[in-house]
Amino acid sequence: MNTELPSPGPSAAAERGFCPVYRAIGVLQEKWVLHIVRSLLDGEKGFNELARAVGGCNSATLTQRLEHLETLSVISKRTEDTHGKLARSVYTLTPAGRELQSVITAIDTWGRAHLREGQVSVVGAQGC
Amino acid sequence: MNTELPSPGPSAAAERGFCPVYRAIGVLQEKWVLHIVRSLLDGEKGFNELARAVGGCNSATLTQRLEHLETLSVISKRTEDTHGKLARSVYTLTPAGRELQSVITAIDTWGRAHLREGQVSVVGAQGC
């Protein structure tokens, strides 16, 4: 039969109810999210600027991710009205977003220690 | 004016050489990977057992992720030969994998601090 969740009740995930870790993982594992956060930790950026910094994410996906992260209060969008109608959108990390620094740092540390070149490639491995 | 480029900072995306952080993010953002690691930090597990602990990942994807993580030496697969031919596969974190504890911990901390229920987006559940 169902080799998956034989379900004496809901799945383990649902069973957990509201679990901050589970949810946080759910947010951070969305494609490009960690790249976006990492780029913004380096300083606020405009849309295309961010796209270039992230490297490989297309504008449609980027728009979507930015909207999601904004609803989660991880980033905030500001529209500069510097020159009449030219509106440059600037994306910044909120305090909550800035606290993801520790996560990025942990990943950075781990990566340097355990992913020395030679391994199989993954996402967006462009002209590295 | 151009407020961008060519900052040779950490997030110079387009022409980065081998970048461990970028690569590490690429690995960890694959769907279910962080969940898998988190489950295994709790102790080694068999295939179905792991599927249940992770909660919601189907067997096809799980197989794929486990293979990938094995090639990256994050987990290792052992085949128990306990009863004659019954071969139970057991997945364990390698030392490298165990060091992802710090990443999970960072995510955990962040999640508890900034994802207290109420937000939209992922699975709507309650009670932790």
Added chain:
DNA sequence: CCCACTGATTTAAAAAGTCAAGCGGTGTAA
């Protein structure tokens, strides 16, 4: 005027993930 830049949106197609079923095997209970 022409072209490059800004921040997007739209499209169709490709990639990724999911679902349900099933396979060979074991062990347990009727």
Added chain:
DNA sequence: TTACACCGCTTGACTTTTTAAATCAGTGGG
């Protein structure tokens, strides 16, 4: 003996997500 629940997967169809590419509206420089 039959039956059925578990084990670790694999397969093929289906759905969702991500993608490249084109496009749009506006600005500024040459």
